[in-house]
Amino acid sequence: MSTLLEVEHLKVRFRSMGALRALMRRVKDPYIDAVCDVSFRIGRGETLGLVGESGSGKSTIARALMGLIPSHGGSMRFDGTELRGLSQRAYKPVRRDMAMMFQDPVGSLSPRLTVRSLITEPFRIHGVRDRDMDAETRRLLEMVGLPAGFAQRFPHQLSGGQARRVGVARALALDPRLVIADEPTAGLDVSIQGEVMNLLAELQDRLGIGMVVITHNLNVVRHISDQMAVMYLGRFVEQGPTEEVFHRPRHPYTEVLLSANPEPDPDAKLHRVEARGDIPSLAHRPTGCEFHTRCPRARDYCREVAPALSSAAPDHTYTCHFPLEADAKERRLEA
Amino acid sequence: MTHPAAAPTRPEAPRDAAAPLLDVRHLSLDFTSPRGRIHALRDISMTVPRGRIVGVVGESGSGKSTLAYAVIRLLAENARVVGGEIVMDGRDLLTLSPREMRGIRGRRMSMIFQDPMTSLNRVMSIGQQMIDIQYRDPISKAEKRKRAVEALRRVGIPDPEDRVNGYPHQFSGGMRQRICIAMAMMVEPALLLADEPTTALDATTEVQIIGLLERLQAEIGCSILFVSHHLGTVAELCHDVVVLYAGEVVEQGSVRDIFHNPGHPYTQALLDCDPGRIKEKTRRLPTIPGVVPSLVGDQVPTGCIFKTRCPHAFDRCDHEVPPSYAVVSGEVAPDAPHTARCHLRDAAEERRP
Ligand SMILES: Nc1ncnc2c1ncn2[C@@H]1O[C@H](COP(=O)(O)OP(=O)(O)O)[C@@H](O)[C@H]1O
Numbered sequence: 001m002s003t004l005l006e007v008e009h010l011k012v013r014f015r016s017m018g019a020l021r022a023l024m025r026r027v028k029d030p031y032i033d034a035v036c037d038v039s040f041r042i043g044r045g046e047t048l049g050l051v052g053e054s055g056s057g058k059s060t061i062a063r064a065l066m067g068l069i070p071s072h073g074g075s076m077r078f079d080g081t082e083l084r085g086l087s088q089r090a091y092k093p094v095r096r097d098m099a100m101m102f103q104d105p106v107g108s109l110s111p112r113l114t115v116r117s118l119i120t121e122p123f124r125i126h127g128v129r130d131r132d133m134d135a136e137t138r139r140l141l142e143m144v145g146l147p148a149g150f151a152q153r154f155p156h157q158l159s160g161g162q163a164r165r166v167g168v169a170r171a172l173a174l175d176p177r178l179v180i181a182d183e184p185t186a187g188l189d190v191s192i193q194g195e196v197m198n199l200l201a202e203l204q205d206r207l208g209i210g211m212v213v214i215t216h217n218l219n220v221v222r223h224i225s226d227q228m229a230v231m232y233l234g235r236f237v238e239q240g241p242t243e244e245v246f247h248r249p250r251h252p253y254t255e256v257l258l259s260a261n262p263e264p265d266p267d268a269k270l271h272r273v274e275a276r277g278d279i280p281s282l283a284h285r286p287t288g289c290e291f292h293t294r295c296p297r298a299r300d301y302c303r304e305v306a307p308a309l310s311s312a313a314p315d316h317t318y319t320c321h322f323p324l325e326a327d328a329k330e331r332r333l334e335a
Numbered sequence: 336m337t338h339p340a341a342a343p344t345r346p347e348a349p350r351d352a353a354a355p356l357l358d359v360r361h362l363s364l365d366f367t368s369p370r371g372r373i374h375a376l377r378d379i380s381m382t383v384p385r386g387r388i389v390g391v392v393g394e395s396g397s398g399k400s401t402l403a404y405a406v407i408r409l410l411a412e413n414a415r416v417v418g419g420e421i422v423m424d425g426r427d428l429l430t431l432s433p434r435e436m437r438g439i440r441g442r443r444m445s446m447i448f449q450d451p452m453t454s455l456n457r458v459m460s461i462g463q464q465m466i467d468i469q470y471r472d473p474i475s476k477a478e479k480r481k482r483a484v485e486a487l488r489r490v491g492i493p494d495p496e497d498r499v500n501g502y503p504h505q506f507s508g509g510m511r512q513r514i515c516i517a518m519a520m521m522v523e524p525a526l527l528l529a530d531e532p533t534t535a536l537d538a539t540t541e542v543q544i545i546g547l548l549e550r551l552q553a554e555i556g557c558s559i560l561f562v563s564h565h566l567g568t569v570a571e572l573c574h575d576v577v578v579l580y581a582g583e584v585v586e587q588g589s590v591r592d593i594f595h596n597p598g599h600p601y602t603q604a605l606l607d608c609d610p611g612r613i614k615e616k617t618r619r620l621p622t623i624p625g626v627v628p629s630l631v632g633d634q635v636p637t638g639c640i641f642k643t644r645c646p647h648a649f650d651r652c653d654h655e656v657p658p659s660y661a662v663v664s665g666e667v668a669p670d671a672p673h674t675a676r677c678h679l680r681d682a683a684e685e686r687r688p
Pocket residue numbers: 366367368373375393394395396397398399400401402411413630
């Protein structure tokens with residue numbers, strides 16, 4: 001499958017304090033690394049699921065890809081074009097081909113705009129004037145399964161599921177080749193969650209778009225993504241084909257996340273692997289393996305030496321000194 | 336539909352044959368609005384037995400929060416109770432004066448919320464807030480402070496002697512929820528009301544909080560009314576389950592009966608939709624077609640409330656409100672009565688799907 005997006009060793013830093021304060025406190029490096037050494041590739045029609053606790057850097061990757069914040073290292077090639085270092089002006093056409101779908105796509109926009117203005121706004125932003133907006137509105141509403149009459153509705157007249165559909169229509173207005181969906185189902189009831197996921201899957205099959213789906217809901221990732229990456233403190237700690245990562249996780253953090261997904265079955269065999277405490281602050285990264293402060297498998301060695309990238313299979317990688325064995329999950333289920 | 340009788344996954348709380356701690360009987364509640372009356376709760380009957388955790392599930396807007404707020408009497412200005420009673424300790428809470436109710440709140444009953452900041456004061460230290468809620472106790476301030484520290488330790492706040500001096504913003508979301516739980520549990524209430532207390536948290540934090548509630552409930556022996564739209568959490572934590580749909584209780588029973596042997600098509604549909612139950616990877620997830628009916632004025636459907644979306648609806652459903660039918664249990668010895676409001680559960684009805 002031809003590569004649509006290829007990201008290598010991406011790094012995003014944020015200033016942690018002002019220049020003056022840093023000078024006064026003699027802080028040489030007043031930055032925190034929100035995204036560190038992240039690499040992945042997405043082919044046409046493929047989906048990458050990004051999972052991790054809040055604050056792990058998922059949305060920061062999305063914003064860097066969209067050129068909404070600067071990046072500080074590595075490369076991001078979209079359809080062969082290097083995005084790093086592009087001016088805002090040069091970025092504009094990229095944002096036609098790469099669309100972002102925000103968590104609450106309608107709630108975050110003006111309550112005074114009609115659905116029609118909301119879904120045709122991308123045309124205005126990108127100066128596309130040669131199209132019939134009524135026809136486009138009808139086309140987009142039909143594509144996301146909303147009646148044509150919805151064009152005149154206001155955001156408050158939409159249910160949660162309908163609002164997400166409007167968000168999908170808006171993201172797809174200019175026929176992008178890649179869609180980045182940030183928590184597309186967060187806050188929705190399970191019945192509506194399915195609706196939104198089915199819509200995304202169907203449109204992807206039909207249009208062959210690539211997708212990055214950011215979510216903390218592992219059940220969403222499981223069904224929608226081909227590849228997944230698990231983030232912790234701005235790094236990918238495990239990455240591979242979704243089914244493979246679900247069935248044979250290697251990184252203890254992945255196992256923690258998988259087992260923190262209560263099953264809707266009161267008799268499910270509970271074997272919970274818990275991570276201790278809270279996520280450390282990015283300003284005080286732990287030494288050695290950065291997961292050691294919470295890791296159920298940590299030994300002294302982990303506190304001192306950072307693990308290198310290892311491969312379980314050519315496309316399944318992780319960073320851990322003491323990974324779970326290939327059959328750990330099966331054993332766990334039988335135990 | 337049977338399932339293998341499995342070993343209990345959690346210590347079973349003793350079921351008192353005597354009266355339940357909380358008994359909600361035929362509760363109906365409206366909200367006034369410019370569009371007319373919203374019949375948010377209609378003829379709700381449910382109980383919370385002593386020492387049990389009862390989960391209230393349903394989609395958003397089904398009335399879960401309204402039910403919890405009605406019990407603790409913290410309803411919005413425009414809420415009107417139009418019928419029924421809420422009995423606790425032999426008294427109908429709806430008849431109590433605001434003063435009597437204040438005496439029950441924070442003593443017999445306390446509440447935690449989705450957003451911990453609902454109950455925390457951002458400009459006051461945690462310690463001060465925890466001392467303040469003990470205003471009724473005739474003990475010294477130093478002793479109250481010591482109690483606060485102990486309560487924080489009990490819910491797993493590290494270095495409580497030190498952290499007790501902290502302010503809410505200095506804690507993570509999960510830690511703030513722990514603090515709220517510490518405050519709610521400090522009075523050793525008979526009933527804890529929890530409105531989606533883990534919904535806004537990360538999964539790893541969520542399971543920690545669930546584990547904490549489970550442990551505290553066992554230690555204190557209180558009852559918990561746990562409101563959630565997350566079926567996995569309810570399956571893990573709760574002993575009994577009440578399913579709400581559009582302001583009505585459609586089914587209730589023990590957690591195993593509800594999850595393994597649902598008696599109402601809505602419960603079945605809700606379970607079918609949960610992607611956590613679908614073991615095979617799929618690109619097409621089940622959904623519940625249609626929308627929740629309007630609850631405004633006379634728009635509430637006649638007959639069964641679920642009929643507009645029910646795949647099994649038949650003529651009777653259109654005009655006859657289904658009563659609570661007993662569901663033939665999948666459990667060998669069910670430890671809570673299992674009832675569903677669906678005509679298919681009428682023994683006289685031959686056309687089971
Ligand atoms: N203060 C209020 N005024 C008007 N309607 C309300 C108010 N609070 C809740 N409702 C309505 O009551 C119904 C039940 O809401 P709620 O109890 O919040 O449901 P849930 O907690 O299950 O999501 C909904 O239709 C909701 O819109």
